[in-house]
Amino acid sequence: MILLLLKNRWRILTSAFRGGGTKNKRSLVKIIGLLIVPVLIFFQIHNLFRMWALNPETGELIRHFVSMSMFGISFVLVFTGLPVVLHQHFLAEDLALLTALPISKKVIFQYKFLDTCISNFGFFFAFGLPVIISVVLTLNTFLLFLLPVIIVSILFIMIPTGISTLIAFLLARFFPIKKTRKLATLVMALLILGGWASVQFFHFSQLDPVSLEYSAEAVQSFRAMGSSFSGNIFLPSNWLVNVIFYPLHQNSSLFVIYSMIIATAALIFLLLCGELRFRLEEKAVWSAVSSRPQSVSAQQKKKLHVLPLLPTLLLKENRLVFRDTRMLQSNLIFLAIVIVLPFFSDNSAGSTETLSMISSYTPLTIFVVLASSSLTRLSIPLERFSFFYLKVAPRPWSLFLAAKLIRNVVPVIIAVTISVAVSTSRNPISMANVFYVLVAEWLLAIGAGAVGLMFGARSAQFDWTDPRYMVSAGASYVSTLAALLCAVIGLTILGIGLYLNQRVIAFVLFFVYVFILFQIGSHLAAKYLERLEWIY
Amino acid sequence: MISIENVTKRFGSLLAVDHLSLNIDRELFILLGPNGAGKTTTVKMLTGLLKPDAGQISINGIDIIDQPLDGKKQFGYAPEYPNLYDKLTPREFIDFIIKVYSTPEEQGLARMEKLFDIFEISDRRNELIEDLSNGMKKKVSLVTALVHQPKVLVLDEPTVALDPKAARHLKDMLRGLVDKGVTVLMTTHILEVAETMCDRIGIINKGQLSVIGTLEELRHSYGKDQSLEDIFLKITGETKATKVDEFLRSE
Numbered sequence: 107m108i109l110l111l112l113k114n115r116w117r118i119l120t121s122a123f124r125g126g127g128t129k130n131k132r133s134l135v136k137i138i139g140l141l142i143v144p145v146l147i148f149f150q151i152h153n154l155f156r157m158w159a160l161n162p163e164t165g166e167l168i169r170h171f172v173s174m175s176m177f178g179i180s181f182v183l184v185f186t187g188l189p190v191v192l193h194q195h196f197l198a199e200d201l202a203l204l205t206a207l208p209i210s211k212k213v214i215f216q217y218k219f220l221d222t223c224i225s226n227f228g229f230f231f232a233f234g235l236p237v238i239i240s241v242v243l244t245l246n247t248f249l250l251f252l253l254p255v256i257i258v259s260i261l262f263i264m265i266p267t268g269i270s271t272l273i274a275f276l277l278a279r280f281f282p283i284k285k286t287r288k289l290a291t292l293v294m295a296l297l298i299l300g301g302w303a304s305v306q307f308f309h310f311s312q313l314d315p316v317s318l319e320y321s322a323e324a325v326q327s328f329r330a331m332g333s334s335f336s337g338n339i340f341l342p343s344n345w346l347v348n349v350i351f352y353p354l355h356q357n358s359s360l361f362v363i364y365s366m367i368i369a370t371a372a373l374i375f376l377l378l379c380g381e382l383r384f385r386l387e388e389k390a391v392w393s394a395v396s397s398r399p400q401s402v403s404a405q406q407k408k409k410l411h412v413l414p415l416l417p418t419l420l421l422k423e424n425r426l427v428f429r430d431t432r433m434l435q436s437n438l439i440f441l442a443i444v445i446v447l448p449f450f451s452d453n454s455a456g457s458t459e460t461l462s463m464i465s466s467y468t469p470l471t472i473f474v475v476l477a478s479s480s481l482t483r484l485s486i487p488l489e490r491f492s493f494f495y496l497k498v499a500p501r502p503w504s505l506f507l508a509a510k511l512i513r514n515v516v517p518v519i520i521a522v523t524i525s526v527a528v529s530t531s532r533n534p535i536s537m538a539n540v541f542y543v544l545v546a547e548w549l550l551a552i553g554a555g556a557v558g559l560m561f562g563a564r565s566a567q568f569d570w571t572d573p574r575y576m577v578s579a580g581a582s583y584v585s586t587l588a589a590l591l592c593a594v595i596g597l598t599i600l601g602i603g604l605y606l607n608q609r610v611i612a613f614v615l616f617f618v619y620v621f622i623l624f625q626i627g628s629h630l631a632a633k634y635l636e637r638l639e640w641i642y
Numbered sequence: 643m644i645s646i647e648n649v650t651k652r653f654g655s656l657l658a659v660d661h662l663s664l665n666i667d668r669e670l671f672i673l674l675g676p677n678g679a680g681k682t683t684t685v686k687m688l689t690g691l692l693k694p695d696a697g698q699i700s701i702n703g704i705d706i707i708d709q710p711l712d713g714k715k716q717f718g719y720a721p722e723y724p725n726l727y728d729k730l731t732p733r734e735f736i737d738f739i740i741k742v743y744s745t746p747e748e749q750g751l752a753r754m755e756k757l758f759d760i761f762e763i764s765d766r767r768n769e770l771i772e773d774l775s776n777g778m779k780k781k782v783s784l785v786t787a788l789v790h791q792p793k794v795l796v797l798d799e800p801t802v803a804l805d806p807k808a809a810r811h812l813k814d815m816l817r818g819l820v821d822k823g824v825t826v827l828m829t830t831h832i833l834e835v836a837e838t839m840c841d842r843i844g845i846i847n848k849g850q851l852s853v854i855g856t857l858e859e860l861r862h863s864y865g866k867d868q869s870l871e872d873i874f875l876k877i878t879g880e881t882k883a884t885k886v887d888e889f890l891r892s893e
Contacts, residue, residue, distance in 0.1 A: 429770065492728075497691055
């Protein structure tokens, strides 16, 4: 029966490829888009591994690196899996249907466990698989060896997912599930941010023997850290490392033993999670799912007040963001990155030349553009099916779009202001230059926001259940590239003006450019929304 | 007043609505039809959610395509599925609607209170909509359509998911509003509702309006003793449940 359920899942996963025509092409574009991150990771890591493999002294670093990567991925999977587990096991829409079918509940919950593993595989595919493939290619092993390693990797994912599931069940036993999921999602956001921050601190180029930044000291400390990881046979991630490095030892029994250990652990987690979830069901943990109705007296305390239209729209936008944990998570991640960026980048802010000073803010500018365009882009499909209320509302689109733009761009503007203030406190620059930088960043945030709105209006998918599908994957990439391109054009105008020592003219032209960008973006967004046929 | 003239809508090769013409004025008009007949498409074109490929639609004399903003002010709309903002409370959502439709504040809030009371939402007004049952969501959706006091109401399956008490309140309210001069267009599959409440009925089949008239007029045409169900089945070509008979014989 579990195979039947998995077959059904497979059909859902591959539904985009059935039916032919543009749907297929879009799915193909989406897959190509999703491959960009793993491919980039692969090239970077493979290059590093090749360099290490050339030197016997650094050869062992490959194993340390793989060991730490697999541990890191497992650790992240445990926490990022929490909201997924809570959703799949307690809140998923298909649960009511599945439990009404003549299928054993234990089987249903085992299937749900496997479904969570499938969700987690995406993360492993993006960050773990490039590492594994790099090892296989660097060690010049038989390429077919990849297949058993991938199969063992899939089984391996069941271990961190299992740990995650056990933690989630424990939390569900004592706390309301929806609130716990929200909290888990925020913890996940913090972890992602922490991971990103640690990568910023840790410069891989220091470990690259051909890099100018190569540091023997960094390699030494990496080796020491790696040794402590690689040696621990109790870490499940090292079981997988032993499987990956099997060809190096030419010891097939080791491969079989560790594969069997992983398979056994996966099976134990599968059975255990199904059983435990079944027992939780018996204890009617469902009661914890829904929130309690408020008492009448609490409601009466809430005063009646109606604000003017624009503040009402802003309030509505704000509520949609703040009450949707995943959207709040995106907001916080973007804003936090913009704020903390000065701590990781070495701004030559002390430079007296405006041009070189402004160009030193390139990483910040990239994130400002990304944050602004992404947040406004997502603000349209965030409405989901209720978007039709805006379509039937007797108000111009410009009003709704203005509310979305203000709601999503103002926090970015505040974040970038804080960021520049932090940066200035670290590397003092003249007030005039601070002003120029801020104006440039603010204007770019607005322009990128308008571009984001345009792509959101054009490519919104209001029937999304997973935030990854709020707009089509192709549109996400094109939108991001378009926003960055617009920023590059704007900065080029600014740069040329500053290079020619025409500061005021440069800023006036830059302002005019952003104004045109804003007009085109918002006009096209309104046009797309007006023309949108509500087929949902 | 709702005026639909020669409206056509295609989805690819599917002709969803085929040269449909209809005039409804200060009456409760019920649009019936089998699944996929074109009822919801008609309603969506009427409300501006879909654009007709041909034809004209006006509400209270205002063309919904040429003057969308003025046209949209004229009606209240409740869709079949109450797709509300899950992350807002009913109270917050109605606030939003009151403002969007420029309803005078005091009037809007007073009307909201009355409607919340009638549909028994008052106790749940500050809970997130996502935590409400389908029936409660439907009630909030109906309050949304009614709160800005429109002269035209477009309701797609309004009684679905409502409990008998709320359905009764809605029927009484719609009848009362029509008596006060409001135009109501609603679709339903519940023929009992159509039989007891409507002034006129239109039956749409394969995108075309097959028949239109009062219940008496339909009975006059199709037989005095015929129920609305019989008439409906005759018009939509399902006079005999032969497939069901065959199925039962094979059991």
